[in-house]
Amino acid sequence: MALQTKQSTRAPTRVVVVGGGFGGLAAARALASARSPELEIVLIDRRNHHLFQPLLYQVAMAGLSPADISMPIRSILAGYPGVSVRLGEVRDLDLDRRIVDSTTGAVHYDYLVLACGATHSYFGHDAWEEHAPGLKTLEQATEIRRRVLTAFELAELEDDRERRRELLTFVVVGGGPTGVELAGALGELSRHTLARDFARVEPASTRVILIEGGPRILAGFDPELSRSAARSLERLGVTIWTDTRVTDIDRHGVRAGNEFVRARTVLWAAGVHASALNKTLGLPLDADGRVAVSPDLSIAGHREVFVIGDQALFVDDNGTVPGLAPAALQQGRAAAANILADLRGHARAPFSYFDKGSMATIGRASAVVETKAFKLDGFIAWLAWCFVHILFLVGFRSRLLVFLQWIWSYVRYRRGARLITTREWKLDAGAATLSPDPHQPDTERPAAP
Amino acid sequence: MALQTKQSTRAPTRVVVVGGGFGGLAAARALASARSPELEIVLIDRRNHHLFQPLLYQVAMAGLSPADISMPIRSILAGYPGVSVRLGEVRDLDLDRRIVDSTTGAVHYDYLVLACGATHSYFGHDAWEEHAPGLKTLEQATEIRRRVLTAFELAELEDDRERRRELLTFVVVGGGPTGVELAGALGELSRHTLARDFARVEPASTRVILIEGGPRILAGFDPELSRSAARSLERLGVTIWTDTRVTDIDRHGVRAGNEFVRARTVLWAAGVHASALNKTLGLPLDADGRVAVSPDLSIAGHREVFVIGDQALFVDDNGTVPGLAPAALQQGRAAAANILADLRGHARAPFSYFDKGSMATIGRASAVVETKAFKLDGFIAWLAWCFVHILFLVGFRSRLLVFLQWIWSYVRYRRGARLITTREWKLDAGAATLSPDPHQPDTERPAAP
Numbered sequence: 001m002a003l004q005t006k007q008s009t010r011a012p013t014r015v016v017v018v019g020g021g022f023g024g025l026a027a028a029r030a031l032a033s034a035r036s037p038e039l040e041i042v043l044i045d046r047r048n049h050h051l052f053q054p055l056l057y058q059v060a061m062a063g064l065s066p067a068d069i070s071m072p073i074r075s076i077l078a079g080y081p082g083v084s085v086r087l088g089e090v091r092d093l094d095l096d097r098r099i100v101d102s103t104t105g106a107v108h109y110d111y112l113v114l115a116c117g118a119t120h121s122y123f124g125h126d127a128w129e130e131h132a133p134g135l136k137t138l139e140q141a142t143e144i145r146r147r148v149l150t151a152f153e154l155a156e157l158e159d160d161r162e163r164r165r166e167l168l169t170f171v172v173v174g175g176g177p178t179g180v181e182l183a184g185a186l187g188e189l190s191r192h193t194l195a196r197d198f199a200r201v202e203p204a205s206t207r208v209i210l211i212e213g214g215p216r217i218l219a220g221f222d223p224e225l226s227r228s229a230a231r232s233l234e235r236l237g238v239t240i241w242t243d244t245r246v247t248d249i250d251r252h253g254v255r256a257g258n259e260f261v262r263a264r265t266v267l268w269a270a271g272v273h274a275s276a277l278n279k280t281l282g283l284p285l286d287a288d289g290r291v292a293v294s295p296d297l298s299i300a301g302h303r304e305v306f307v308i309g310d311q312a313l314f315v316d317d318n319g320t321v322p323g324l325a326p327a328a329l330q331q332g333r334a335a336a337a338n339i340l341a342d343l344r345g346h347a348r349a350p351f352s353y354f355d356k357g358s359m360a361t362i363g364r365a366s367a368v369v370e371t372k373a374f375k376l377d378g379f380i381a382w383l384a385w386c387f388v389h390i391l392f393l394v395g396f397r398s399r400l401l402v403f404l405q406w407i408w409s410y411v412r413y414r415r416g417a418r419l420i421t422t423r424e425w426k427l428d429a430g431a432a433t434l435s436p437d438p439h440q441p442d443t444e445r446p447a448a449p
Numbered sequence: 450m451a452l453q454t455k456q457s458t459r460a461p462t463r464v465v466v467v468g469g470g471f472g473g474l475a476a477a478r479a480l481a482s483a484r485s486p487e488l489e490i491v492l493i494d495r496r497n498h499h500l501f502q503p504l505l506y507q508v509a510m511a512g513l514s515p516a517d518i519s520m521p522i523r524s525i526l527a528g529y530p531g532v533s534v535r536l537g538e539v540r541d542l543d544l545d546r547r548i549v550d551s552t553t554g555a556v557h558y559d560y561l562v563l564a565c566g567a568t569h570s571y572f573g574h575d576a577w578e579e580h581a582p583g584l585k586t587l588e589q590a591t592e593i594r595r596r597v598l599t600a601f602e603l604a605e606l607e608d609d610r611e612r613r614r615e616l617l618t619f620v621v622v623g624g625g626p627t628g629v630e631l632a633g634a635l636g637e638l639s640r641h642t643l644a645r646d647f648a649r650v651e652p653a654s655t656r657v658i659l660i661e662g663g664p665r666i667l668a669g670f671d672p673e674l675s676r677s678a679a680r681s682l683e684r685l686g687v688t689i690w691t692d693t694r695v696t697d698i699d700r701h702g703v704r705a706g707n708e709f710v711r712a713r714t715v716l717w718a719a720g721v722h723a724s725a726l727n728k729t730l731g732l733p734l735d736a737d738g739r740v741a742v743s744p745d746l747s748i749a750g751h752r753e754v755f756v757i758g759d760q761a762l763f764v765d766d767n768g769t770v771p772g773l774a775p776a777a778l779q780q781g782r783a784a785a786a787n788i789l790a791d792l793r794g795h796a797r798a799p800f801s802y803f804d805k806g807s808m809a810t811i812g813r814a815s816a817v818v819e820t821k822a823f824k825l826d827g828f829i830a831w832l833a834w835c836f837v838h839i840l841f842l843v844g845f846r847s848r849l850l851v852f853l854q855w856i857w858s859y860v861r862y863r864r865g866a867r868l869i870t871t872r873e874w875k876l877d878a879g880a881a882t883l884s885p886d887p888h889q890p891d892t893e894r895p896a897a898p
Contacts, residue, residue, distance in 0.1 A: 048602060049868050065514040072867045074646040084648060087602040104606050138868070153497060153536040157553050197523040199533060418521045419498050419587070 020045035023309035024115035026332030032080035046089035061185035116275035174270030175212030177360035187236030295350035469494035472758035473564035475781030481529035495538035510634035565724035623719030624661030636685030744799035
């Protein structure tokens with residue numbers, strides 16, 4: 001795996017795209033669609049698959065399988081000329097020599113598009129991650145699924161009232177769209193799906209608490225929609241604590257304000273931080289780790305380096321562009337257009353964000369939708385949510401069938417993917433087994449004699 | 450979680466079934482169907498799901514998702530009266546006091562049905578497991594999927610011819626039905642599914658070697674069917690080495706006879722060993738770890754303890770009952786019938802195995818089927834295989850849809866579940882990343898400068 005460099009002056013222009021999310025894929029596709037023989041596009045990702053993140057909470061809540069919302073990046077880009085895909089994690093950049101350094105070799109670029117997204121931020125409390133996993137990857141989703149389902153299994157076996165209560169208390173930290181979707185799905189899972197399978201787990205004994213630091217959930221939405229979402233959540237049995245700051249999380253629960261809530265399962269949906277790769281750029285970053293980009297989406301001092309999506313801080317007259325899939329998509333296309341403009345000797349165009357609005361679902365048949373033109377809530381908003389997600393997923397070829405199937409089972413309160421799988425593949429050795437502490441599946445607990 | 454004991458002489462009879470595979474589920478269902486108010490049935494399994502093992506190789510080969518072939522045991526038994534399900538791993542038995550000791554507490558029984566199945570056997574070479582995983586659990590299947598797909602990704606990046614060849618050499622050890630199915634699916638995956646996505650991986654450069662210690666593959670079948678299966682495999686590019694003993698396996702490959710085959714991916718389908726729980730019975734075990742059972746399926750000295758399925762050695766005039774799903778099912782029902790006979794004061798009936806024949810698929814549209822009445826091979830056998838598996842899966846409710854969908858995508862050479870997921874859920878920490886050695890995903894390799 002030798003360094004790939006430009007050998008002659010007639011060599012094609014190489015664009016390296018790092019990240020196969022919405023932004024990176026959009027950039028690679030837009031570049032390839034120009035069908036320029038002068039252009040060579042290399043997409044690097046540490047995963048072999050693109051993840052449809054808006055539905056990731058459904059994997060965590062046992063409604064969908066990992067394969068339902070992901071697709072090999074190779075397959076997505078197979079029909080595009082001039083694109084090659086490299087599996088590898090980018091660890092460092094050499095902006096002067098224009099080299100991307102990955103775990104599977106170094107690659108030279110003429111243009112670089114960074115679209116690595118964001119990860120969770122525990123505001124300096126990294127130890128909380130162990131007890132309160134976030135939701136960004138398939139592995140995290142199946143880990144959350146394992147914890148939630150295991151908590152119900154252990155509650156079914158537990159004779160002690162207090163311990164059963166602790167097992168059946170679920171805390172979601174963060175009242176943004178992800179937190180709301182997780183809390184709603186948890187409420188529904190315990191009220192409907194699992195109630196008939198567990199003899200001793202009653203809906204009334206299950207608590208789902210959604211903790212938000214600010215004065216209302218879904219702060220990015222209109223206050224009226226926040227109230228509507230709160231009412232929908234409460235109907236699903238979710239308790240909402242606003243204006244409440246989490247000050248500690250350990251394996252027994254959450255300290256929120258002056259209270260300690262005993263809960264075996266805590267999920268983190270509170271903060272995100274841009275990819276650590278930003279630190280290699282030598283530029284100042286904002287509190288969320290994002291790097292400020294110029295109107296053409298390139299960074300200061302390096303016109304050949306573009307940063308897009310959750311990794312970038314883009315501010316225009318309307319404020320900061322939010323970390324949403326449509327924004328990443330638009331930026332990916334805009335960065336590609338500016339690279340093509342350079343090659344054709346045209347002037348670059350400044351990026352302009354077209355706000356398509358935002359949406360969040362609450363449980364089975366309710367949602368909130370807000371655009372500049374209109375606001376929706378309840379069932380009609382949920383239908384709009386379905387419509388938009390089906391439109392999106394059509395690009396996933398036969399996934400449409402999966403989605404329709406899922407909608408159907410969802411409406412009927414079934415959960416098709418209720419699997420507790422562990423992190424360990426050598427199960428036969430007896431290394432990974434069930435333990436009463438779902439956080440520590442590998443520890444053994446002496447059984448009662 | 451106190452010990453559950455019989456409190457009075459009028460307490461119901463408790464049957465504890467250990468294992469939620471084909472045998473255990475059949476026993477629990479048959480007992481529950483008697484609808485006796487005197488009967489309390491407890492099923493214990495260390496996993497929350499039943500696994501449809503005959504299709505597990507499809508998960509390993511990226512054709513199906515884990516959730517497609519598994520179902521929560523609770524859901525399967527939800528409609529059956531008097532059955533409770535406990536998640537827990539049984540570690541020990543006290544046959545005198547009639548207590549099952551599990552990781553989630555101890556349970557007293559009046560009757561015990563052991564249906565824990567078998568695991569892989571490396572014939573004393575346990576170190577081989579690291580380099581040549583077997584295929585018994587969902588975790589193992591996704592681990593095999595990860596290794597196979599990662600090998601292709603790394604081969605795509607590899608400039609060195611010899612190393613690429615090592616990455617694209619796949620060895621399957623064991624020429625029984627599982628080995629044949631894995632080898633066939635591997636041949637197909639590389640020849641058809643992946644060929645169009647990888648620019649540098651050519652079908653001709655991929656080797657799949659199936660190693661069998663005996664004189665022919667599918668030794669349990671008629672020699673003519675063995676030959677037919679071998680021809681089908683060869684058409685898919687699989688090389689078959691018969692009469693070849695594997696003497697060593699390490700991370701670089703397999704020593705077979707006098708030759709060392711450099712291969713990064715080795716799969717083990719050679720031998721199984723009955724559940725280690727058999728060691729707690731205090732009875733002699735055969736070479737495969739199985740315990741001999743009486744004609745009524747109980748063990749010597751303990752009429753109240755039944756052992757069924759892969760865990761049991763049952764020999765009648767026709768020979769040894771094979772370790773197949775139909776045999777486990779029949780034994781589960783027979784053990785239940787004998788327990789019910791006791792309760793009704795009837796005599797127990799000896800178990801009689803009804804041999805429905807056996808089958809194995811080879812790739813996309815070929816199979817071999819052998820019953821007492823007839824032998825089939827090729828496409829017609831494959832249709833028979835589909836028919837039988839659809840019949841089986843109908844019990845899985847809406848899984849029929851999944852199966853049909855899979856058949857369709859299978860025929861069209863698509864693979865819907867081509868995901869490389871890792872064992873580690875905290876990916877953001879950068880702990881688990883791609884490494885050129887697919888066996889060691891956590892090691893870092895310095896990139897070329």
